[in-house]
Amino acid sequence: MKLPxxxxxxxxxxxxxxxxxxxxxxxxxLAGFRALARLQAEGGASALNxxxxxxxxxxxSTGEMLDFLPQLIPALQAETDVPLSFDNPNIEYHRTALRAxxxxxxxxxxxxxxxxxxxxxxxxxxxxxxxxxxRCIVMASEKFLPGGGTGQSLDPRDSYETVKRFVDRLVSEAxxxxxxxxxxxxxxxxxxxxxGLVNIGLDTLRLCAADPHLAGLHFSVGLxxxxxGTPREAKPLLERAYLTLAGRAGLDMALANVEQNAEPLPxxxxxxxxxxxxxxxxxxxxxESVEEAGFRQAAKxxxxxxxxxxx
Amino acid sequence: xxxxxxxxxTTRDRRALAHQIPxxxxxxxxTPTHPKSNLSSGExxxxxxxxxxxxxxxxxxxxxxxxxNAKEVERLVREALADGRPVDExxxxxxxxxxxxxxxxxxxxxxxxxxxxxAARAMKTGLAVLKPVLVASAxxxxxxxxxxxxxxxxxxxxxxxxxxxxxxEGAGFKVIDLGVDQTAEQFIDAAxxxxxxxxxxxALLTTTMPYMKVVIDEFQKHPDLASIKLAVxxxxxxxxxxxxxxxxxxxxxxxxxxxxFLGFVNAA
Numbered sequence: 421m422k423l424p425x426x427x428x429x430x431x432x433x434x435x436x437x438x439x440x441x442x443x444x445x446x447x448x449x450l451a452g453f454r455a456l457a458r459l460q461a462e463g464g465a466s467a468l469n470x471x472x473x474x475x476x477x478x479x480x481s482t483g484e485m486l487d488f489l490p491q492l493i494p495a496l497q498a499e500t501d502v503p504l505s506f507d508n509p510n511i512e513y514h515r516t517a518l519r520a521x522x523x524x525x526x527x528x529x530x531x532x533x534x535x536x537x538x539x540x541x542x543x544x545x546x547x548x549x550x551x552x553x554x555r556c557i558v559m560a561s562e563k564f565l566p567g568g569g570t571g572q573s574l575d576p577r578d579s580y581e582t583v584k585r586f587v588d589r590l591v592s593e594a595x596x597x598x599x600x601x602x603x604x605x606x607x608x609x610x611x612x613x614x615x616g617l618v619n620i621g622l623d624t625l626r627l628c629a630a631d632p633h634l635a636g637l638h639f640s641v642g643l644x645x646x647x648x649g650t651p652r653e654a655k656p657l658l659e660r661a662y663l664t665l666a667g668r669a670g671l672d673m674a675l676a677n678v679e680q681n682a683e684p685l686p687x688x689x690x691x692x693x694x695x696x697x698x699x700x701x702x703x704x705x706x707x708e709s710v711e712e713a714g715f716r717q718a719a720k721x722x723x724x725x726x727x728x729x730x731x
Numbered sequence: 732x733x734x735x736x737x738x739x740x741t742t743r744d745r746r747a748l749a750h751q752i753p754x755x756x757x758x759x760x761x762t763p764t765h766p767k768s769n770l771s772s773g774e775x776x777x778x779x780x781x782x783x784x785x786x787x788x789x790x791x792x793x794x795x796x797x798x799x800n801a802k803e804v805e806r807l808v809r810e811a812l813a814d815g816r817p818v819d820e821x822x823x824x825x826x827x828x829x830x831x832x833x834x835x836x837x838x839x840x841x842x843x844x845x846x847x848x849x850a851a852r853a854m855k856t857g858l859a860v861l862k863p864v865l866v867a868s869a870x871x872x873x874x875x876x877x878x879x880x881x882x883x884x885x886x887x888x889x890x891x892x893x894x895x896x897x898x899x900e901g902a903g904f905k906v907i908d909l910g911v912d913q914t915a916e917q918f919i920d921a922a923x924x925x926x927x928x929x930x931x932x933x934a935l936l937t938t939t940m941p942y943m944k945v946v947i948d949e950f951q952k953h954p955d956l957a958s959i960k961l962a963v964x965x966x967x968x969x970x971x972x973x974x975x976x977x978x979x980x981x982x983x984x985x986x987x988x989x990x991x992f993l994g995f996v997n998a999a
């Protein structure tokens with residue numbers, strides 16, 4: 421049996437979408453956050469994502485986040501030396517987190533999560549990344565438009581161009597090596613994928629992996645996006661099958677829940693082949709709309725879910 | 732979303748439910764948006780039974796749509812038209828009523844997202860059959876209302892918005908989907924151009940959410956747009972925020988949003 425490549429996990433539990441994190445946030449309970457850090461470090465996370473942003477159930481202002489970071493970051497560092505990944509689109513979040521961060525207590529470079537075409541103040545972000553010697557996550561799913569402005573990338577070639585552009589700037593302006601750069605090729609809910617984003621992400625991964633100038637880059641996706649809206653019993657298997665397919669294309673990291681045993685399924689597991697053919701159904705044929713292909717993919721995914729839950 | 736489906740029934744439970752149909756469907760049809768007149772057809776018998784030509788089995792059509800059987804939905808819609816049924820009756824009792832059950836069951840975690848998409852495909856197949864006839868009779872059968880919708884500037888996350896579009900279409904709205912990353916100007920131009928009754932804004936990020944207020948403030952500067960209802964939704968948005976920024980409504984999920992839209996146009 422061929423063993424799939426190992427995927428390193430960035431632990432995602434510090435996120436208000438999880439009830440445990442939400443409870444800790446609501447009472448600013450540092451012990452609760454430390455427990456989440458410990459659990460993930462012991463679960464083998466190679467970094468801990470720190471996202472304290474709002475959700476549908478919870479309003480969080482930027483001010484509230486900035487007020488809490490100076491207590492939260494040292495508390496997490498007191499618990500573990502696993503690198504932290506600061507997750508917010510606002511540069512002030514990163515500045516505040518880094519001011520509270522003690523590099524000597526961390527066993528690797530912290531991560532700036534994330535850079536994207538649409539971010540405000542990109543130049544300042546590069547400067548911050550250089551100054552603090554950070555790794556960074558680059559979203560490939562947004563593109564720079566020719567006349568200025570940005571948009572969603574709906575073509576893997578556009579995503580690939582975005583990656584090359586960010587890599588050039590990160591090397592020249594932020595002094596990064598390719599090993600410091602983690603590309604997120606994009607991952608969407610496979611059962612509601614009417615733009616074909618799952619295939620676009622995988623094709624982006626393949627384009628980047630085939631480019632010798634990009635050798636050494638890392639690739640990561642937000643894994644819990646993938647099975648969103650599918651039966652809870654099917655989610656872990658779908659995610660693991662995706663990791664096998666994406667790992668084959670070059671994925672080596674994932675933002676995921678370490679409790680879910682987020683390891684790739686063996687390549688010969690039947691679900692891997694079934695997911696592969698479901699994604700094949702999601703490719704446009706004979707001039708149909710992308711939406712039509714997405715409907716077909718959704719139908720195949722539901723068939724897989726139903727079969728595996730009953731088995 | 733890490734928390735996903737909550738305490739929804741397992742697929743096994745859902746299968747068990749599905750086998751109780753047709754008695755199952757009328758239970759859900761018992762909402763104000765549905766004509767009561769078709770409830771009796773639910774007593775007609777096992778699926779596959781099509782009643783006499785002057786009374787199509789809309790419960791069966793609803794059920795096929797619910798299961799996402801696009802081919803059969805298409806066939807029954809064609810048959811109903813061939814039998815001389817009024818196009819608005821086929822639309823309302825055959826398709827819209829069926830899709831509203833889908834919306835209801837999605838809301839209560841009985842249906843999963845891929846199933847909603849498959850049902851939406853069946854809905855669209857049926858709509859495609861009705862479309863030429865509907866266009867011909869458009870003057871007599873206007874849509875329930877016109878919804879202009881998009882994600883706000885800086886935000887490219889649109890899964891939720893897309894679900895709202897599908898369900899609003901299913902509920903009989905004319906939907907103008909502006910897509911992602913829309914400025915206040917774009918919302919206003921589209922609202923004017925399409926004579927919108929409702930403008931829906933979506934955001935997934937706390938950083939883009941404040942832009943909803945910008946859009947609402949801009950709308951309020953134009954007296955000719957005063958009658959348009961402004962609705963907001965998206966993961967970080969909640970009712971408190973919606974009220975703060977002066978929105979007319981807040982949709983916590985796709986089905987609730989469509990109920991809110993129906994409330995807007997019914998009150999108008």
